[in-house]
Amino acid sequence: MLSYQTIKQLSKIDLHRHLDGDVKTEVLYRLAEKDKIHLPVSSPEELEKYFAELRTENFVDLLQKGFGLVTSLMQSEENLYTVAYEEGRNLAEDGIVYAELRFAPQYHTGDSLYYGHQSKNKLSYQQIIKAVAEGCKAAEKDFSVSTKLIVCIGREVDAEKGREIVHAALACLDEVVAIDLACDEATYPPERHLRAFQETFDTPLGRTVHAGEFGTQRERNMWKALKRLRADRLGHAIPLAENKELLAYVKENKIGIESCPKSNKYIGLISKYTQLGIPQLLAEGILVSVNSDDPAMFGYTLTDTLCELAGEEKLTLADVMKLQQNALEMAFLDEEERKKIEKKMMGEK
Numbered sequence: 408m409l410s411y412q413t414i415k416q417l418s419k420i421d422l423h424r425h426l427d428g429d430v431k432t433e434v435l436y437r438l439a440e441k442d443k444i445h446l447p448v449s450s451p452e453e454l455e456k457y458f459a460e461l462r463t464e465n466f467v468d469l470l471q472k473g474f475g476l477v478t479s480l481m482q483s484e485e486n487l488y489t490v491a492y493e494e495g496r497n498l499a500e501d502g503i504v505y506a507e508l509r510f511a512p513q514y515h516t517g518d519s520l521y522y523g524h525q526s527k528n529k530l531s532y533q534q535i536i537k538a539v540a541e542g543c544k545a546a547e548k549d550f551s552v553s554t555k556l557i558v559c560i561g562r563e564v565d566a567e568k569g570r571e572i573v574h575a576a577l578a579c580l581d582e583v584v585a586i587d588l589a590c591d592e593a594t595y596p597p598e599r600h601l602r603a604f605q606e607t608f609d610t611p612l613g614r615t616v617h618a619g620e621f622g623t624q625r626e627r628n629m630w631k632a633l634k635r636l637r638a639d640r641l642g643h644a645i646p647l648a649e650n651k652e653l654l655a656y657v658k659e660n661k662i663g664i665e666s667c668p669k670s671n672k673y674i675g676l677i678s679k680y681t682q683l684g685i686p687q688l689l690a691e692g693i694l695v696s697v698n699s700d701d702p703a704m705f706g707y708t709l710t711d712t713l714c715e716l717a718g719e720e721k722l723t724l725a726d727v728m729k730l731q732q733n734a735l736e737m738a739f740l741d742e743e744e745r746k747k748i749e750k751k752m753m754g755e756k
């Protein structure tokens with residue numbers, strides 16, 4: 408059996424990781440004190456306990472209260488910079504050498520104090536993207552990690568706003584490598600933002616879509632994401648292993664699968680890791696990787712995720728290495744950058 412230490416020490420890649428899902432409580436507390444924002448607690452330790460209790464409640468509570476609190480502290484360029492910088496520290500601590508970090512600018516416009524609340528923008532989408540990118544750049548130097556940005560559309564916004572978010576991503580091609588469609592898949596199917604995705608078709612931006620995660624239309628949504636939104640990668644794709652046609656399409660078109668097993672289990676979308684069929688996907692040559700999703704928010708790391716999955720599925724070190732190689736292959740990198748990360752994974756400078 409693979410030990411925790413073995414997996415922790417591996418040079419890893421995380422391709423599906425939300426910035427607002429990975430802010431440590433000490434950072435949150437520091438930002439709240441600086442901005443004089445009232446918190447329901449009076450020390451970083453109590454804040455940690457507050458989150459631990461939220462995690463035992465239902466997922467909707469954690470979404471509203473947990474993400475609500477975190478995003479309320481990500482409403483200025485200064486704080487976005489800090490969160491992005493601290494994310495570099497989190498990555499390094501978990502042995503991650505390359506990560507694609509995603510965030511939805513619509514939740515950081517300067518006056519949205521609660522998750523999903525929209526009003527007039529104080530920060531432009533471009534300002535938000537640039538602030539995050541600056542924080543990442545500083546972190547790359549200090550923590551020796553590499554990062555790229557994925558801009559998400561929180562799919563509840565209307566189609567016009569979705570397009571505006573994509574326009575901002577297109578104006579920041581030095582900072583952003585792809586767009587994503589995130590959040591409530593059950594209520595808002597992929598084609599709601601078809602036009603926004605169409606605007607990236609002949610551009611350098613990659614496309615990934617959260618699909619096959621929530622609701623009763625998961626397979627349908629995966630097809631729509633692939634065929635209409637031309638997704639290069641799918642986030643979650645929980646029922647993939649059970650659908651022969653989807654499997655064949657994903658294999659033939661080298662679609663990258665960003666599996667997030669521990670997140671799926673935490674939210675209650677699966678009860679056992681075996682339901683994802685990851686050994687089967689590996690055996691069939693599917694480009695599947697294992698990712699963290701919202702590590703600090705849900706209270707785990709990528710190492711924890713890989714350890715639990717490896718334990719339950721009896722994965723070997725070669726299997727875990729294959730998952731890393733797949734992640735490298737499906738990463739939104741050019742070939743030169745990919746080679747650099749590969750060297751880093753092998754321990755070369």
Ligand SMILES: [Zn+2]
Nearest residue numbers: 425617642700
């Ligand atoms: Zn996600």
